[in-house]
Amino acid sequence: MVREHKTPMNKIAFFNTLKKRQEIFSPLKKNRVTMYSCGPTVYDYAHIGNFRTYIFQDLLRRFLEYCGYTVIQVMNITDVDDKTIAGANREGVTLAEYTAKYTDAFLEDLARLNIERPEHMPRATESIDDMITMIQTLIKKKHAYESNGSVYFKIDTFKHYGKLSGKDLAMNIQGARIDSDEYEKDNLSDFVLWKAKKEGEPSWESPFGPGRPGWHIECSAMSMKEFGATFDMHTGGEDLIFPHHENEIAQSEACTGKPFVRYWLHCKFLLVDGEKMSKSKGNFYTLRDLIAKGHDPISIRYLLLSHNYRQPLNFTLEGIEQSKKAVQRINEFIKRMESHKVNNAISDEGDVLERVTACKAAFCDALADDLNIAEALAQLFNAVRIINNFADTNQIGKRTMQEIEEFITMIDAIIAVRTEHDVEVPNEILELVNGRQKARQERNFAEADRLRDLLTQKGWIVKDTKDGPVPERL
Ligand SMILES: [Zn+2]
DSSP states (O other), X not given: OOOOOSSOGGGOEEEETTTTEEEEOOOSBTTEEEEEEOOOBTTSOOBHHHHHHHHHHHHHHHHHHHTTOEEEEEEOBBOOSHHHHHHHHHHTXXXXXXXXXXXXXHHHHHHHTXXXXXXXXXXXXXXXHHHHHHHHHHXXXXXXXXXXXXXXXXXXXXXXXXXXXXXXXXXXXXXXXEOSSSOOTTOEEEEEEEEEOOTTSOOBOOTXXXXXXXXXXXXXXXXXXXXXXXXXXXXXXXXXIIIIIHHHHHHHHHHHSSOOEEEEEEEOOEEETTEEOOGGGTOOOBHHHHHHTTOOHHHHHHHHHSSOTTSOEEEOHHHHHHHHHHHHHHHHHHXXXXXXXXXXXXXXXXXXXXXXXXXXXXXXXXXXXTOOHHHHHHHHHHHHHHHHHHHHTTOXXXXXXXXXXXXXXXXXXXXXXXXXXGOOOOHHHHHHHHHHHHHHHTTOHHHHHHHHHHHHHTTEEEEEETTEEEEEEO
16 A cells, blocks of 8 residues: 655655765666665674664665555575674584574564564575575686685676775785685775685585685675565665675676666664773673663664664663653654544634644655654654644644644654553553542542552553543653
8 A cells, every 4th residue: 555645756865875975766666665684693682783774774664665665675694604603613502593592582673673574584594505506607707716615706807896885996906815704994805705614614515515605695695586686775784885795796796797786875883872882891782781771672763763874873871761751752642642632613724734734744855865864853843842732722623633643654654663552551540540530620639639649659640631631651
């Protein structure tokens, strides 16, 4: 179903790392977006820096979906690499057992953060044949060569090497080969596609001998398996631009002779308390660490979501508390509107209706401008203030309420910070609230105060709104 929206598709623009400028987004197929996102290496619990990128991708896909696109997202699960193998050996379990635990934990974390699950989440170990086929093609086309049972991509055979990261192949080539998957930024080298078997490591049979794939080939093989040679979007953290994404482009385009990805979107890094996250500094957090400290995942979602993706984000525990308040405000607004009674006596809703429509459009237009969420949220809170004011003065008619309901549908679809499951009110509390209301109507204020104190003891407060008393958790 194509949802109601105010931003025409031809107004949506994103900053494309490949072109180094903002461009109007126009996918290959009308109304359909193919998106590949580099997924987790499942050797440990994902940290909040990782989740910043996953939440940016979630916002991107939710916005595109709201605008009427069908989004098909592929996210790989890297379940074989140096770190996963080391972890399995350390714990004395098989690689599959070791990575299953962290894959399950990752999926759980996505759900807790209200991140929509990608349509396809292939495991690297289930896609080895596709990687081998690609490596064979690269050898045949003389872009790759074998050496002692390993296979390397020869970067000087791909004349566009460096087009994403801006590296100059002619200036910087080191000549040496690189076996490790992650290497220094100024080290331009032939990189490994297939690693010869080492003692104590899992391996797969291949025409080049037993071994395992390098990390970079994984993303090319898994994305092209689903989408073909060319697809719309590739996303990831900015730390992946070089060498990972540069290498993905080289091996994919050398293999197919066609452009690989049309729009590259990269999310900036995250600092914690103004510093790079590190275990030794004590500022390293997984989502689980924060939940164990009593923070609520929806507030964490909001904090990670609320900063523009192309700006660094400084994450603090105070920031989560502020986010909690913002989430509460949004939820209070939605609840109030759900129980607000429209004024059927209004014949001309003109001005009020127009202002609500304008708020909705401003929210969407901000997101269409390279996902400017900071501006979109400013517009959202502006709308909350304006609409609350209309509710206070009983100016909301039937058509305006329809427009507000659509606005709420949009907030839910794109921002997704509803906490209604947390605020279900038990009957006992409802009875106390009703008793207090009755006492107030009878002007028995002593009894009303007693019931209010009792509610406070039980962890609830009552807000008196124009639509009646609303119980809320303290
Ligand atoms: Zn990748």
